[in-house]
Amino acid sequence: MEKFKGKTWKFRDCIDTDVIIAGRYLRTFNPEDLAAHVMEAEDPDFSSRVNKGDIIVAGWNFGCGSSREQAPVAIKTAGVSVVIAKSFARIFYRNAINIGLPVITADIEADEGDILEVDVNEGMINNLTQDKKYTIKPFDQTMLDILESGGLVNKYLNERGQ
Template sequence: MNEKIEGKVWKFGDNVDTDVIIPGRYLRTFSLDDLAAHVMEGVDPDFSGNVQKGDIIVADWNFGCGSSREQAPVAIKHAGVSAIVAKSFARIFYRNAINIGLPVIVADINAEKGDILKIDMEKGIIENQSTNETFKIEPFKKFMLDILKDGGLVNHYLKLKEE
């Protein structure tokens, strides 16, 4: 994970729950590829076939609500999404995402599907390259950036243990 992220926007609305992020019928697999092949299927059946490494999800309110399934952020990250920007997140989804090294950013920004965003998490800036708009966000604290840079909480802990 880099403090600077650039990618194409995938736009979603309010209350995108974990059941549409990764439908329950796919939770019996331990294959990350299988999970990623069905990610966001409940709201955009074409998402998994078209998402590119580095793309960014932009959503409205309450992203990741519903059950606390850890597979939801895992499937999103494994599909290649580099960050999620939303007006708000379900608390457990937010924590699960950080724990696996997937940046989740609380912000109300103007972006549409296909726009190109540049995110600087250290400085607290999101630039929409397609509309030439800049949005200020709360900069990430160093310890959060370190967790994300290390690929999640477990990797971060193991790195600290070695030091």
């Protein structure tokens, strides 16, 4: 799997799925429409300032609340390459992997704007701004296969030659 390198966006503990994408936007399944409103309850300008490849770093229990696949879809479509948090709600974690968004459980030091490099194959996060390195548990091969395929549905289709 490729290395990820991007600017850090910091978020607090217990960011729930209603904060990631508010319920009023769930009438659409258009990923671009969802991305236009991602994280606006926490940072109204996030969707207009986030760049492709940027990285979310958050506290405990990221993605708690309702089980809505639109939350990781909105994050991924906005251009975020990976989410790092101290812990994740299990259903958010699975939804993220299933749509091909890497999520990493790690307690790292990073300030908003720091540049991080994430190598899931080597199990390493490097904060290039602060010159700090963190070891992470690598994904198992099944998870890597799902992520490298762009999600579970794509993996299934690829295996069947579709």
